[in-house]
Amino acid sequence: MDDVRRDLWRPLQGTSWRYFAVLLPLSLVTLWGLIAWGYQLDRGIGVANIRRPVFWAFYLVDFVFWIGISHAGTLISAILRLTEAEWRKPVTRAAEAITVFALMIGGMFPIIHLGRAWIFYWLVPYPNSRLLWPNFRSPLMWDLCAISTYLIGSTIFLFLPLIPDVAQLARHATGWRRWVYRKLALGWTGSDREWHALERAMKLMAGIILAVAVSVHTVVAWDFSMAIAPMWHSTIFGPYFVVGAIFSGIAALILAMAVIRRTLHLEQYLTPHHFNNLAKLLLLMSLLWVYFTIAENLTVWYGNEPKEMMVFGARTRGTFAPYFWTMVVCNFFIPFVLLGIRKLRSIQTAIISSVAVLIGMWLERFIIIVPTLSRPRLAAAWGSYSPSWVEVSITVATFATMVVLYLMFAKLFPIISIWEFKPHDRVPER
């Protein structure tokens, strides 16, 4: 076994107390979130502070946020694969895993938001006893189709390049791991037919998944912009959301890489070079995000339409102004200063910027959703919103769940693709 394999398989072999020290409290937070959801299922959706006029709040903010995070992986990985960027190799699997887990978490929120989660299956088109069909014209059905397709695609996109690695692991593992790896390897032998087919499938999937990823967040944006509500009915919401999704996705990827680099001791493979490249991408997306934000807000301000200005005023000068300006600082000023000035750009500043961007992007979703709903066209219907402990618990638990799922994945599978990392050109003498 050579050095690369030994290094990349090492995290799978032993489990330190530090791993459990991180996993256990986070699992408890996840459990607390499940208890909160159970409480909501038992008592009804009223325990969340979702009421007229703010029907969409934390749950929808979380939904849009996590779907955005999911763009980390597959989209970035697909772009890097298609452009054959060599530096992508240690990054792609870490990114693809984020996508799958973030989508699983994000996809839960419409179900949580339903309140009566047990009738979720009504969305599925099947010939039921009342001869009812779902309304395919509804953007919520678009969501169901888009997210299901993206989740299936992302899972396959993560699984395909995993096959050669699990086949190798199956030869060396013992016990239940060996059984799992052998089943997942699907009988992979490493023949050129298999490699050719894998390469073709990955190229095709990269192209398809790019188209799906862009469409998914566009559809999520259309959930809002198809409504004739102030500051939602915007033609640029689709690309604005896609840019925001990639932006937050890159931030999540940088954070995930920093965590696994430190906890799994992969400093030799996830080098400052990788962080530098991702930091530059993050900076680029920050500039794109600020461009879209200005374009969106400037046109509203210049148009001076009274109903829109009510929401605009609430966002920039009123109740929601602290969130709005924190968002601007987090999404633009912090990355611009820390990553734009070359001397300041490092792994640490990339991490700080990523944390800031994740906070900023969560606030951005909040700023988009809540002010518009709390300031409907009829002034008599105005309302306010503050989250209940149930909503906060479930929101916090999803972050913990993400880390738990990610850490468990990193313990079961090599987080860096071994066969991609080792191009077979020339080998040393035996």
Next chain:
Amino acid sequence: MYLKGEFREKEAAARAILDLKTQGFGPDALDVFSNEPVEFASGVLDRPSRMSLVVVASALTFCLLTILFVRFTQYNYPLVTGGMPLFSFWSTGVVFYELAMLGAILSSFIWFLWESGLIRRKTPAPIPNVEPGIICLRVYCIGEQEEIVSRQLAEAGAVEVARL
């Protein structure tokens, strides 16, 4: 009978494949095994593929079936649309697009399993155990060809030639 030749360099493996092809061995008789993908120059051991065609055809088929299904559901339980058409192509276009993409995704995965041979292995040909960094060429031959194949493999630079 199967013979294997182990190579340390892909150029040597490519040479062996070209030599064997001149001796009349087709791509079906030759298989290369390795722990990492080995990219030969075009013309050495090409494996033609219909994956792109299958993926496009599947996407179109899924799209068409979705259009028919959605149209059926809208007429099967007509909603009150206020005089607007029951079946609207544009407002359900996203569903057609996503399902077309789903067709493309599923077909590329299924076709990968098919083309790679993972789900259609009929004859249990012996699989060589390949060490990391080694390129193993497996050749299917009949009794009298064994000597020719062994010689070709050794001349091309195989470090080990053996029966499988």
